[in-house]
Amino acid sequence: MRDLIASRPSVQRILLHYVQVLATQTAHTALSNGQSKLEERLARWLLMCHDRIGGDEMELTHDFLSIMLGVRRAGVTVGTHLLEGKGMIRATRGMIRILDREGLEELAEASYGVPEREYERLMG
Numbered sequence: 001m002r003d004l005i006a007s008r009p010s011v012q013r014i015l016l017h018y019v020q021v022l023a024t025q026t027a028h029t030a031l032s033n034g035q036s037k038l039e040e041r042l043a044r045w046l047l048m049c050h051d052r053i054g055g056d057e058m059e060l061t062h063d064f065l066s067i068m069l070g071v072r073r074a075g076v077t078v079g080t081h082l083l084e085g086k087g088m089i090r091a092t093r094g095m096i097r098i099l100d101r102e103g104l105e106e107l108a109e110a111s112y113g114v115p116e117r118e119y120e121r122l123m124g
Contacts, residue, residue: 028111041069
């Protein structure tokens with residue numbers, strides 16, 4: 001790896017950009033987990049997943065989301081019901097469909113967007 005970085009400075013630049021993006025994402029996750037309500041954190045997580053798929057439907061279980069959000073499974077159920085009640089998602093067994101991305105972005109507030117813009121700026 002050292003030889004590769006020494007012979008190709010662009011590799012070092014890409015790796016350093018990746019580390020910057022990862023640090024930003026980690027910091028914002030910690031901030032969100034410490035300051036945001038469950039439905040805001042759930043909205044953020046759904047937006048991050050939505051960014052990485054090719055459609056509006058995601059195979060996500062409440063159990064998986066409870067692990068990612070650090071809450072009990074029942075908390076995810078309450079959170080998904082709140083988002084469904086606001087018309088932002090439709091949740092069925094093991095599947096979540098995004099209906100109102102803009103609404104999710106508003107709900108997530110500042111917990112979503114900064115790491116994504118940093119990724120776009122550094123990685124393109």
